[in-house]
Amino acid sequence: MTGRGQARAGDLLELVRSGRATTRGALQQATGLSRATVGQRLDRLFRAGWLREGAGGPVDSPLGGRPSITLEFDDEHAVVLAADLDTRHARAAVLSLAGEILAEHSGTLVIEDGPDVVLGELGRWFAELLEKAGQPARTVCGIGLAVPGPVDSDTGRVVQPPIMPGWDGHDIRGRLAGAFAECAGEGVGVVPVLVDNDANLMAYGEQRTGYADCSAFVLVKVSTGIGAGVVVDGSIYRGIDGGAGDIGHIRVGTETLCRCGAYGCLAAVASGGAVARRLAEAGLPTASGSDVRDLLAAGHPEAVGLAREAGRLVGDVLATVVTLLNPGVLMIAGDLAGTPFLTGVRELLYQRALPRSTAHLDVVTARLGERAGLVGAGALVVGHLYAPERVEERLLAMGV
Known part of the structure; x- marks a missing residue:
């Protein structure tokens, strides 16, 4: 987190998501920000749809005075797509931001067929799973992919994978984002894709x-x-x-x-x-x-x-x-x-x-x-997109 008295909206969201501060008073105490500034930061998060008032009702404020309304991360405002590739088999799912699997599919997918074939098929799986889960494609905030090989996390490309012939250096992020957009239909923008090794995830x-x-x-x-x-x-x-x-x-x-x-x-x-x-x-x-x-x-x-x-x-x-x-x-x-x-x-x-x-x-x-890779891939995407340093970028891009 940034220095005391300099917390951004993303820092406040992180405090709420982690459970370290879940009321306005607790956020003031944790960050050193004034009540008005905390209110301004929270207003942006509410307008983005990322925060909501908790269902538990008012709780005592650490600063005294009237009880405070609890705050919580709204894990229903978007969904994540995740897939886990093995050599001859794959699993894919739609997950909530809390990690709950909303729809899932597994089937034969041969990694030796190469990235164009495999990632194109995953794009079709994702489109079908969204329909099964009753989620429009516009609610997808990101895609996580687990692969059986070493991955350069900065580029999302596999590096000399022993059991993934034809994948070395391939632009997996671009191909999978394109395949999903193509299969999901018009109006779907470029969705961020994160790729990591399957054991890591x-x-x-x-x-x-x-x-x-x-x-x-x-x-x-x-x-x-x-x-x-x-x-x-x-x-x-x-x-x-x-x-x-x-x-x-x-x-x-x-x-x-x-x-x-x-x-x-x-x-x-x-x-x-x-x-x-x-x-x-x-x-x-x-x-x-x-x-x-x-x-x-x-x-x-x-x-x-x-x-x-x-x-x-x-x-x-x-x-x-x-x-x-x-x-x-x-x-x-x-x-x-x-x-x-x-x-x-x-x-x-x-x-x-x-x-x-x-x-x-x-x-x-x-x-x-067999769901561990899916859960890890989903958690990786959520952690990336709602990290404090990225929240500010996303809020500005949304015009909030």
């Missing part, structure tokens, strides 16, 4: 909804590939250019060829794709991590054994991750996130990491399941 969604008090949170997604999302002090940690968390390409000493072109990567021997390959070699019809998930759900003994072995390999690498980051929560997600894999992770993790690093560590499986 899964971690963000899970941390915000279930572990908001955890200041160091790690999620590991084990599906066709392996990746990790890290949330520190409530923000995604991406590294310099989006490469943080790419643990699937740590070398583990084998000679197995990885899809990235190198030998000995963790993903080449311990991902859902790697387990599927070994099961196929044994005569079982498995082509992807989702096929392995189905076999694990059925209790297939060979799949269970290979999943536990894969968990041990991942656990060995995670011992270093845990020692480095000292997280409070380590969450396992993705196609292999079941008891056999988790057992293998714990065996090696607690054996290799120092007791000091794991003394206050919870090793858990995902709570949101």
